[in-house]
Amino acid sequence: MATSVAERKLTMARAISEAIDQAMTEDPSVLVMGEDVGPYGGIFGATGGLYEKWGSERVLDTPISESAFIGAAIGASAEGLRPIVELMFVDFFGVAMDQIYNHLAKNYYMSGGTVKHPVVLMTAVGGGYSDAAQHSQVLTGLFAHIPGLKVVMPSNAFDAKGLMLEAIADDNPVLFAFHKGLMGLGWMPSDDQAAVGVPESSYRIPFGQAAVARPGRDATIVTIGAMVHRAVRAAEAVRDRIDAEVIDLRTLVPIDRAAIVDSVRRTHRLLVVDEDYRSFGMSGEVAAIAAEEALDYLEAPIRRLAVPDVPIPYSRVLEQAVIPSADAIEAVLTAWARGA
Amino acid sequence: MTADEARAMYRMMRLIRRYEDQMAEIYVEGKTPLFSIAAGTVPGEMHLAAGQEPVAVGVCRHLRPEDAVTSTHRPHHVAIAKGVDLKRMTAEIFGRQDGLCGGKGGHMHLFDPAVHFSCSGIVGAGFPPAVGSAMAFRRAGDDRVAVAFAGEGAANQGTFHESLNLAALWHLPVVFVIEDNHYAVSVPKAGSTAIAKNSDRAAAYGVPGLYVAGNDVLAVDEVAREAIARARAGSGPTLIEIETSRLYGHFQGDAEGYLQAGEKDAWRQQDPIPRFRQMLMERNWLTAAEDAEIEAAVAKEVADAVDYARQSETPDPSTALTGVFAAPEVSQAS
Ligand SMILES: Cc1ncc(C[n+]2csc(CCOP(=O)(O)OP(=O)(O)O)c2C)c(N)n1
Ligand SMILES: [Mg+2]
Numbered sequence: 001m002a003t004s005v006a007e008r009k010l011t012m013a014r015a016i017s018e019a020i021d022q023a024m025t026e027d028p029s030v031l032v033m034g035e036d037v038g039p040y041g042g043i044f045g046a047t048g049g050l051y052e053k054w055g056s057e058r059v060l061d062t063p064i065s066e067s068a069f070i071g072a073a074i075g076a077s078a079e080g081l082r083p084i085v086e087l088m089f090v091d092f093f094g095v096a097m098d099q100i101y102n103h104l105a106k107n108y109y110m111s112g113g114t115v116k117h118p119v120v121l122m123t124a125v126g127g128g129y130s131d132a133a134q135h136s137q138v139l140t141g142l143f144a145h146i147p148g149l150k151v152v153m154p155s156n157a158f159d160a161k162g163l164m165l166e167a168i169a170d171d172n173p174v175l176f177a178f179h180k181g182l183m184g185l186g187w188m189p190s191d192d193q194a195a196v197g198v199p200e201s202s203y204r205i206p207f208g209q210a211a212v213a214r215p216g217r218d219a220t221i222v223t224i225g226a227m228v229h230r231a232v233r234a235a236e237a238v239r240d241r242i243d244a245e246v247i248d249l250r251t252l253v254p255i256d257r258a259a260i261v262d263s264v265r266r267t268h269r270l271l272v273v274d275e276d277y278r279s280f281g282m283s284g285e286v287a288a289i290a291a292e293e294a295l296d297y298l299e300a301p302i303r304r305l306a307v308p309d310v311p312i313p314y315s316r317v318l319e320q321a322v323i324p325s326a327d328a329i330e331a332v333l334t335a336w337a338r339g340a
Numbered sequence: 341m342t343a344d345e346a347r348a349m350y351r352m353m354r355l356i357r358r359y360e361d362q363m364a365e366i367y368v369e370g371k372t373p374l375f376s377i378a379a380g381t382v383p384g385e386m387h388l389a390a391g392q393e394p395v396a397v398g399v400c401r402h403l404r405p406e407d408a409v410t411s412t413h414r415p416h417h418v419a420i421a422k423g424v425d426l427k428r429m430t431a432e433i434f435g436r437q438d439g440l441c442g443g444k445g446g447h448m449h450l451f452d453p454a455v456h457f458s459c460s461g462i463v464g465a466g467f468p469p470a471v472g473s474a475m476a477f478r479r480a481g482d483d484r485v486a487v488a489f490a491g492e493g494a495a496n497q498g499t500f501h502e503s504l505n506l507a508a509l510w511h512l513p514v515v516f517v518i519e520d521n522h523y524a525v526s527v528p529k530a531g532s533t534a535i536a537k538n539s540d541r542a543a544a545y546g547v548p549g550l551y552v553a554g555n556d557v558l559a560v561d562e563v564a565r566e567a568i569a570r571a572r573a574g575s576g577p578t579l580i581e582i583e584t585s586r587l588y589g590h591f592q593g594d595a596e597g598y599l600q601a602g603e604k605d606a607w608r609q610q611d612p613i614p615r616f617r618q619m620l621m622e623r624n625w626l627t628a629a630e631d632a633e634i635e636a637a638v639a640k641e642v643a644d645a646v647d648y649a650r651q652s653e654t655p656d657p658s659t660a661l662t663g664v665f666a667a668p669e670v671s672q673a674s
Contacts, residue, residue, distance in 0.1 A: 039598055040526035063496035063532035064463045064524055092462060095497065129378035130435065131385055132446040134461040187593055189378050313660050314446030315435030316383060321657035 010198040011184025013045035015157035016122075019164035020047065020084060022202045024054055027082060030168060033060040033069055034086030034122075043088050044124050044183050066092065070121065071099035074107065077117040082168060084120040090139045090177060093123070104173045105148035119173045120164070125153070126179040126226055126275055128323055129188060133311035136319070138225070138274070141281030143175045144252040150174040150207060151252040155182065155228040156194045159250055162205030169204060179226040179275075193229040208254035212263075216245035219269035219336055222260055222286045224249040227273045227324060234329035241337035244271075252282055260286055261293040268299040271332050273324050278306035300340065303332050341558070343625035347634075349401060349557055350620055353393040353613050355638040356417045359426070360390040360588070362642050363416070363433070367592045375593055382433055384446055389417035391555070391587035394612045395519050396421035398560025398582075399487060402568040408473035408486040410466030411459035413448045418489050419459070424452040426641065427648040436652035443655040444663070463524075464497025466490055467516065471503045474512035474571075485513040485571040492581070493524025495538040501545075504579065508545040513571035515564070518581040525590045526598035542579040549579040555612045558619075585610065 010018065024030045032047055032054075038061040041048035051059040062069040066087055073083040087093060093100065100121070107115045127136025144151045150172055154160035160178065167174040182194035214232045221231045221244055228248040235244040245263050249256060264270050270290050272283040283304040290302060305324040313319055363386065370380030377383065389396070392414070400421035403409065411418040419429055425440065432439030433447045440452055448461035456473070460466055470488035477484035494500060495518050507514045518538050522529055535541070542549025548567070552559050560582055567578035585607035589596045596604070620626035662669060 036525045036527060038526075043525070061527050061531055063527075064493045065496045065498070067498050095462070095464070095499070129376075130383035130446065131377075132449055132461070133444075134448065135385065187375050187377055189376055308661060310661055310664050311444075313444040314384065314432075314441075314449070315439075315443030315655050317654050317657050318435075318443055318660040321660040 007197055008200065009195050010157045011190070011195045012154065012157045012160045012178060013048065013183040013185065015161040015198050016046045016164050016178065017048045017050060018198070019161040020168070021050060021053065023165060023168040024050070024058060026202065029080055030082045030084065031058040031060065032084045032086065033062050033073075035062055035064060035088060037061060037086050042086060044178070044180060045185060046122060046178065046183075047086065066096035067099055070096040071103070073119045074099060074104050074117055077119045078107075078115055082118045084122055084168065086122045088124060089135050090123045090125045091134050091137050093139070100149070101146045105146045108172065109148060116171045117173050118168075118171045120167045120176050121173065122176045122178070124180045125177045126181055127312045127319060128181055130314055130316050130319060132314035136312035138177070138276040140175070140177050140252055141274075141276045144282065144285075145280075148173065149253060151177070152207065152250070153177040153179070153225040153252065154250065155213070155225055155248050156196045157184075157198050158196050159205060159211070161198055162203050163207070163250065165202055166204040166207060170207070177225070181226050191226060191229045193232070205250070207251045208256050209250065210256035210259035211248045211250055212245065213248045214244070214246040216243040216267065218242045218267055219244040219271065219333060220260075220263040220267045221246045221271045221273060221329065222249065222263075223247070223273040224252065224282070225275065227275050230324070230326040231273050231329055234326040234333060237326070237330050238333045238337060242333050244333055255285070255289070257289050257293070260289050264290050264294040265297045268297050269336055270298065271303045271305065271329070273329060274304070274306040275323060276306060277309055278304060279309050281306065300336060305329060305332065341561070343623075346620055346625050347630070349397050349561070350616055350626065351634045351638065352397045352401070352421055353557065353616065354634055355641060356393045356396065356420050357390055357613055358638045358642045359416060359420060360388040362646060364388060364588060364592060366646065377593065382435075382447075385413075386447060386592040387414040387590065388588040388592065389414050389586070391585040391607060391611065392417050392519055392521060394555050394557035394560050395489070395517065395582045395584050398557045399489075399515075399517055399564040399568075401561065402565050403485070403487065405455045407484050408456040408470065408477075409458075409489065410470045410486075411457070411489045412463070412466060412491060412494070413459070413461045414491070415448065415450055415459035419450055419452070419457055422457045423455045424450065424457050425454070426645040428452075430645040430649040431652045434649040434652070435654065436649055437655040438648070438652035442659060464490065464494040464499040467499045467503035470514050470516075471507050471512060474507065474514035475510070477513055483513070483572040485515065485568055487515045487517055487568070489517045489519060491524060492518055492520040492522070492529050492538060493527070493532060494518070495541065496532055501541075504542070504545045504547065504577070507577040508547045511574070511576040513574065514577045515567045515571055516577065516579045517564075518579070520581050520583050521586040523586065523590065523598075537581060539579055539581040547577050547579060550581070552580065552582045555582075555584045555610060557612060557616055587611070
């Protein structure tokens with residue numbers, strides 16, 4: 001978490017748009033395109049104010065032609081621009097996946113390192129507000145699976161700004177996923193913990209460095225994004241019985257193996273919490289890292305909480321049954337506290 | 341067109357309007373004083389189609405229950421006109437167990453196979469499945485047709501062009517209907533589309549393309565009748581673009597700051613329902629008493645559907661974990 005003493009609190013949405021604005025000021029090759037990123041300011045406010053300041057030459061509303069405008073970022077970046085491309089919801093990327101996973105992600109490698117694509121793909125993830133199966137997914141595991149894409153998901157405004165500036169400066173394609181429930185939008189429930197002090201100056205947070213969201217000695221919870229705050233709340237609720245450490249990965253690619261391994265070696269217990277689908281994703285990856293490098297230190301089987309391989313259902317009670325809750329995290333910790 | 345037919349169309353338009361107005365009211369239930377998308381009787385996004393009744397009614401009136409329709413994130417008008425069970429549709433929107441999908445789908449994902457209706461929250465997603473339904477109908481050797489409805493914004497999606505080409509190449513019984521309500525969220529048509537009329541794009545695929553101006557149900561009726569008859573007769577696909585207007589925002593809660601001054605007022609003044617009523621009355625096809633009867637009847641139909649939804653139980657949370665695969669179930673859960 002931010003150790004900065006900045007007093008100015010920003011929502012995550014404001015922190016992201018400020019980061020983009022600063023990058024646009026520093027580097028004329030940075031531009032933004034996507035659906036409703038212009039006068040509307042982005043459905044989730046991530047491009048608020050940019051159109052008014054930079055105009056339609058550098059903040060471009062696009063048709064609903066994702067293959068075309070995401071693919072266009074490939075050529076534009078090869079020719080020296082640094083596009084930030086927003087596609088509202090991560091769920092919508094299916095229509096443009098070929099441009100992403102066969103080209104954007106691979107061209108650097110296939111070209112023997114001669115072609116670079118400094119592109120940021122920015123998108124909203126997550127559920128919890130009854131938007132059903134095509135508007136509530138996280139899907140970061142899908143992108144992290146593809147060699148050549150970096151994957152970033154901040155849990156708070158300080159990290160969001162620093163990670164966005166790093167993403168824009170990076171010479172590789174970066175998927176920047178922000179959780180809708182962290183953005184500080186008036187019309188959507190938002191976790192208070194996400195709005196934190198953010199320095200006005202421009203700063204970068206290097207990828208691959210996890211943050212300790214809560215230090216602890218008895219168990220390790222590895223998580224990312226909105227689940228960080230749930231994990232911290234659960235850990236606080238049972239602090240008298242078990243002292244859990246919460247690790248915020250911040251980036252899935254690259255992943256901070258050392259942070260995971262060091263913590264597990266100290267605490268001897270690992271719970272992975274992910275709002276993405278369980279199988280073949282982050283939770284399995286983190287468990288594998290622990291098994292590879294800290295197996296002898298584990299005193300209990302690794303536990304995972306994630307969406308149990310079902311589409312996100314619409315009805316509130318159904319949705320609540322599949323998205324990992326603070327209660328479910330607490331239950332795992334409590335069982336461990338009882339000696340399980 | 342007989343007076344009875346015209347009155348039936350009018351009644352259907354009134355039913356849709358009543359439904360959408362009722363949904364707008366119910367949507368804010370539990371969301372005041374502070375609006376939260378997650379709160380209330382009906383949470384999540386809500387895209388209403390008031391103003392777009394002529395499209396749904398003018399087209400679907402030429403369809404039979406066994407014809408297939410795909411719709412969009414803004415599906416209620418088409419669903420109602422296609423004959424989707426109003427009670428079970430409403431229960432689905434309420435997330436209840438008696439809903440069309442047991443509460444798993446919601447307002448953007450309504451499925452009613454009894455009348456071959458489906459929709460999707462992904463823009464442009466409905467074109468290819470309609471082509472596929474048309475393939476199946478042709479193979480079955482009968483005269484069923486498929487109709488894909490989508491917004492003007494969706495006509496810039498690759499699926500639109502690929503599907504038109506495929507349908508034309510294979511000469512399939514499918515009709516593409518573009519609902520031109522001038523905007524895709526905040527982006528006006530001219531800001532997203534290189535030509536003024538998507539219907540002109542039909543020329544690129546060698547199929548007829550027709551633009552219906554004025555949000556006029558009778559004009560839609562005429563063009564749709566011919567296109568659907570062509571498809572049934574085995575003469576191939578047609579593209580129809582219909583000018584219409586979106587009387588609510590893109591979604592409920594949309595502040596619509598992007599609209600031009602007076603734009604919404606102009607649409608309201610051109611509201612297709614009062615215009616149609618006036619026309620019917622001038623032709624003596626509708627009396628004031630009949631109009632009142634229709635109003636009462638559609639209000640009751642909607643109220644009954646809402647009552648049904650309210651009385652339906654919320655689903656058993658454990659059902660969230662079943663039904664990912666058709667039988668036999670596969671579980672990867674530990
Ligand atoms: C592939 C995809 N991209 C973007 C979106 C987000 N989105 C939902 S509706 C919409 C606008 C659609 O406009 P139009 O097709 O004209 O339909 P209308 O809303 O006007 O009925 C957009 C961009 C989406 N759902 N799917
Ligand atoms: Mg539209």
